[in-house]
Amino acid sequence: MFNRPALVYRCDGTLDGLLCCVFESYVRKEEPMDILEEEGTLFPCREIETDPQKAARVARSLLKISQRVFDLVQEGMLSAMPGRGMVVYRFIRLAYQVGDKAALLLTNDTVATLHRWTSQLRHEAHLYTGFxxxxxxxxxxxxxxxxxxxxxxxxxxxxxxxxxxxxxxxxxxxxxxxxxxxxxxxxxxxVEDLELPPTTPEEAQCRRLWRAYHQAISIQERENPRAQRGHLALRYRGQMTEFQSDDPSGAPPKALP
Structure with missing residues (x-):
């Protein structure tokens, strides 16, 4: 039996950090109220240090259950969703109890939430292969x-x-x-930050040609901004060459597909 003290765990937010929380939870036979990455809780907090050896032991135990279970755990932590630490922790406990079928229990709130997050993550990753x-x-x-x-x-x-x-x-x-x-x-x-030197004339010319190509293939009479936003959300456009401008004021090109 696990105790349920009024206590939260705090880790570094990485997969290894979360796996160390699982390790400590089982060693101490206690279930935390929450798993946080930042300060700001009224409850007592236990700092969980990331130990690669402990994390590796938990990872091996999950892989023994199935690769599918481990992938859900890994992608759940990559999702960067608020509260992901506790959701992934609960899923791991469920997987230890019922095995590989934990990944298929979509009527379980924890499993359904984890699948939704990982699906969103994989969709975003797919978009970035083209963006x-x-x-x-x-x-x-x-x-x-x-x-x-x-x-x-x-x-x-x-x-x-x-x-x-x-x-x-x-x-x-x-x-x-x-x-x-x-x-x-x-x-x-x-990498904390990345600063590049000014754009070379050759690179600037290449960007202008790329933007000119996109403007040339655009059919103004058939432009549909609403449909475009559905396929290419505004938040992706800041780093896309075809949505940038040569205008020093930063004004976008007048015609884009």
């Missing part, structure tokens, strides 16, 4: 994105496979992470 726009910087391709979820682990394989011989970097400005690739090696690293 990323690279800039040539000293022979390397660089892009900046602002996703809601932590999509870099999900899109890494796509871009590494598409550009295996290139050096490229995709910077997630929201979660302060960067996908870095060079031939034969890909990694995701923490």
């Amino acid at each position: 990323v726009r690279f800039t040539d910087w000293q022979g390397a391709l660089v892009a900046k994105i602002e996703p809601k979820g932590q999509v870099l682990p999900l899109i890494a394989g796509h871009f590494a496979g598409r550009y295996p011989g290139e050096r490229f970097l995709i910077f997630d400005a929201v979660h302060r992470m960067a996908l870095v690739h060079q031939p034969g090696r890909t990694a995701i690293l923490p």
